[in-house]
Amino acid sequence: MTNPAAPLSILHVIRQFLPNRGGLEDVAANLAREQARLGHRVRVVTLDRLFSEPDRRLPARERLESIDIERIPYVGSSRYPLAPSVFRHLDDADIVHVHAIDFFFDAFALAKPFHRRPMVVTTQGGFFHTPAHARLKALWFAGPTRVSVRAYEAVVACSESDARLFGPITPGGVTVIPNGVDLDKFAGAASPEPRRALLTLGRFSHNKRLDRLLATMQTLGPGWRLRICGVPYDVSAEALTGEIDRLGLTGSVTLHLGLDVPAIRDLIGQSSLFVSASEYEGFGLALIEALSAGLIPVAHPNDAFACFGEHHPSITLTDFADAPGAAAAIRGAYDRLESGAIVPGAEDLSEYRWSSVAARYVATYEAALARTRPVVAATAA
Structure with missing residues (x-):
């Protein structure tokens, strides 16, 4: 992919990030790295404490592995941490990319009339990772989640199962972009001879x-x-x-x-x-x-x-x-x-290489921006 004429200012919003390690964190970090390599301005806003170490506060600003990280305080449960100061970190973001269905997802949707930023969300399984509180989750999904999803210019499912889950509540349809994987990190590392x-x-x-x-x-x-x-x-x-x-x-x-x-x-x-x-x-x-x-x-x-x-x-x-x-x-x-x-x-x-996945996300951002430009022009007029 060739770089677009005007590099984008991309803001990733995710509840847990580096130095925490996990699938969601790795996905966001690798996507941010690849987008920065393509010439875009990339920032990550995340919470200032790891759920696994709630008593240790991380630096408010840090640069790790070429990624600019801004961390904000939160209150409440790790299941739905409340962090309203996120809106102070929008700066000049062209696009806001929210990772997962949580407080940030709902808050950005609710505040859309005020911040007016084009938004993309990656579903990352929603909040159905365990059967706990299944009835409450189903009610929330059919109510607040169904309403919030309408504020996003693009809803990206990272799997076909997520697409089946979110498709019925997403008026504009769901885009499937499988998560990228660093295929070189562990390439060929398995034991050369079979072991039990x-x-x-x-x-x-x-x-x-x-x-x-x-x-x-x-x-x-x-x-x-x-x-x-x-x-x-x-x-x-x-x-x-x-x-x-x-x-x-x-x-x-x-x-x-x-x-x-x-x-x-x-x-x-x-x-x-x-x-x-x-x-x-x-x-x-x-x-x-x-x-x-x-x-x-x-x-x-x-x-x-x-x-x-x-x-x-x-x-x-x-x-x-x-x-x-x-x-x-x-x-x-x-x-x-x-x-x-x-x-x-x-x-x-x-198909899981990050170069391919990052290119598809940038194309999704540009399509989202194209859909919002007429609205911005009409508002300005």
């Missing part, structure tokens, strides 16, 4: 169903190892350690907290299979990273993973609610790897 070693990657949250992975490990028995790599979220490291000890898995399951990329590559190099029992994913970034590394995925058939399974034949889908069945699926995937029936790294993942 599993790795799961992501934040420790209830929807990831790490408890079911542990039950599956019990069923697999001796000779298998599981490395759980990520950061605490609404499941603590202490709770996981206690459950590992209770199940007698201390010798075969290990936790690895907050590792940097080289350290994660080292763990991948000791592993052959990626496993995830997650019940809900907005996109499923870790699974694509696993494929790029040459790991063989065995995953729960949530909507996002089931969609990947239709396009990538090396993925094995199994219901992790059935520990014996999941264990059998893992053994089967390992046997196919060992026999050469599965070739690691053979999948075509080019």
Whole structure:
């Protein structure tokens, strides 16, 4: 893609960002980097405390990994943090890109008559990551979310499952742009020889169903190892350690907290299979990273993973609610790897490259701006 004649001033708004690590944070950071590389002015506004460390306040302004970050205070729950000072950070933004369906999404929609900025939102799974408070969530989605979505020039779903969810409440339709993935970060890092070693990657949250992975490990028995790599979220490291000890898995399951990329590559190099029992994913970034590394995925058939399974034949889908069945699926995937029936790294993942994804987002921004220009001109007249 060639740079547009006039570089855009892009403001990304996201509740958690660097130095926190997670799928949503990685997506926003990589998109911001690529847009800056294309010559756009890019800023990120986020909250000034990590939900995993609520007592530590981060710098109000910081530049990390070539990204300008502005952090603001909040009150209330991490589920719906209130941060009204976000409107002081609009500056000269041509476009506001909100990541996820939360306070920022609703607040920018409500204040649209005052700030008048063109807006794009990426759905990132909405707020249905767990079945908790399902009735309240359904009512909120049918009410406030349905109203808020009308204020956005573009609604971007990061998966087909998100498109099915948001399509019925979005008058102008939903654009599907799969999340980008840094395919070089872990490229070819998996163990060159098959090992009975599993790795799961992501934040420790209830929807990831790490408890079911542990039950599956019990069923697999001796000779298998599981490395759980990520950061605490609404499941603590202490709770996981206690459950590992209770199940007698201390010798075969290990936790690895907050590792940097080289350290994660080292763990991948000791592993052959990626496993995830997650019940809900907005996109499923870790699974694509696993494929790029040459790991063989065995995953729960949530909507996002089931969609990947239709396009990538090396993925094995199994219901992790059935520990014996999941264990059998893992053994089967390992046997196919060992026999050469599965070739690691053979999948075509080019559609997830950030250069392609960033270009599609910039095109979405420009279309949004084009739709608002006549309105601005009429208002000025």
